[in-house]
Amino acid sequence: MKKMIWLTTLSVLFVVFLVPAILAMTLKMVPAGDQPGYNSDQRLSIYGKRGVSQEFVSKEKNLTAIGTSIRNLNLKNKKEIILSLYDENNKLIRTSVLNGQNIQDGDFVKFVFEPIPDSLNKIYSFTIFSPEAGPEETIEVFYINSPTDSILEFTYDEKTHPGGLPIVIFHKPQSKWEVVWKVYSNWFSRLLRLTSG
């Protein structure tokens, strides 16, 4: 019985205190924030030469991915979907390609690329195209009308509007311990707010 008591006690302590750290150590990138809420009726079609471009600010170092939600109704688009990332001088610095056949309708997808070390507080722009797709292979992205602290403006059909795709910007952490620290400190701060509140 003593063995079972020890096994159970250690199992519980391991799961509630150590597993979160182990999970945190497996994270290769972390989001800079939550995805902004969006109206699912506000969508932009992308196919052929019809694409979208958007400006945003990276709030962290080591920018490594841009995520957004994409509609691919009935998996009609099985072609390449290309995100091209440009710096402030409009110089192409990264490209990331996804295939439509891997994108379920409404999926939140991440365009991942090599980290950009000095991305902190810099303005970038990206374009999303599916150049080989015809009108019947249209994908759709959502957009928001008002800018946020990182989403600035977007261009569609040669017109520029405030706001843009509801994106999440991901960055590569400096170290695994940094992630563990952030997870636990955030968790503890909420626990402390609970006791003080």
Next chain:
Amino acid sequence: MKKLLVLAIVLRILVAGLLFHPDIKTYNYQASFLKKGVFNIYTYLVQNNKMLPIKDDFVYFPLTYFVLGGYQAAISPIFGNGLDSWLANAGSNSVVNDPNIFKYLIALKLPYLVLDIAIAFLLKRFFDDQEKAKKAFILWLFNPFTIFLVYAFSNVDIFAVLLTVIAFLLLKKEKLILASVALGIAAGFKLYPLLFIPFLFIKGKDLKEKVFIVLIPAIILGIIVVPFWSQDFVQSALISGLTTRIFNPGFSIGFGESMIVGLFSISILFFYALLVDKKPKLFNYWVVLLIFIFAFSHFHIAWLLWIAPFIVILAVKKPALSLSLFFLTALAFVIPILYDDRSMTISLFRVYSTWYDLISTPFAIVQKFYDPYNLQSVLHSILAGGSLVIGYKLLSKEEEK
């Protein structure tokens, strides 16, 4: 013993407050309508579906609604509107980032703690030998399975489980009618205890008692269910995937007919008890029946709680089986963890950080190397084989000698 009990409670509160399965929020949101005066939750949810932030059906039986709703009404003065707002919040991230989530989870899981500890004390009463009684008590409180089954997966089945334990205690005292009453009430939470009624029927001393044994649970269930009987209730709770999964067809026998493996095995068990076994021991039949369910159906992890108290009794009664029982239980625990369902694993830790949404599930990790469905099948086959042997040992007369 007191120190052990305190330790057991502390461990349970840790898991209750820190691990979050979204089901607890969904069914408690639905149960919160009781204090607003909603009686028929099934129809209410269907009729108001468009205006509700959480649109799931209420898949449980009526007693679950009334017990959880009643409990919420009792604790709502303590939490005010905060708990209601949290329950109605459909935001995936804001729900887990709410600093009050820890106290909400503990408060909502508190009834489970009471029932869980009650089961520990009831298990003692299955044994006349004090040493064995203490062993069962400790084994229930200190095994790594039930703590996670109840508190991580927010297992509302514990209401029915407690009642089945009570039914077997009554059965031990030869109070068959009262046992059937307990099973009838248990069925008001979850239907599975009704599977045992045919076996209780066999045990009836005369025709009158046999008829009572069958009629009483049916009448109790009828009283509980009839006020809600509607298309909405039937679709939401009665024929929901979880209720009927035990009876999913197994394999085709041609011309559109299928052999329902779960039902087939329960039928074998019943007719064996009726026609072959001269002195059927109902406890063993109940354990074997549940073993068959886990051996031959795509079970939900919460179902494992149904058998847990009886496995504890079995492990104390037959220590020689305890290692095999531990191994098979661990196997049964691993299989659902491999399902393509985030809430079985990674999502449980979202209270710590929503960043974990980026982590692959065990299903996705296995998929990189091997077909995860095949791995589930391999493990399930081993579980089925081992379970059948345990079942054979329990029913074989040689074992009893």
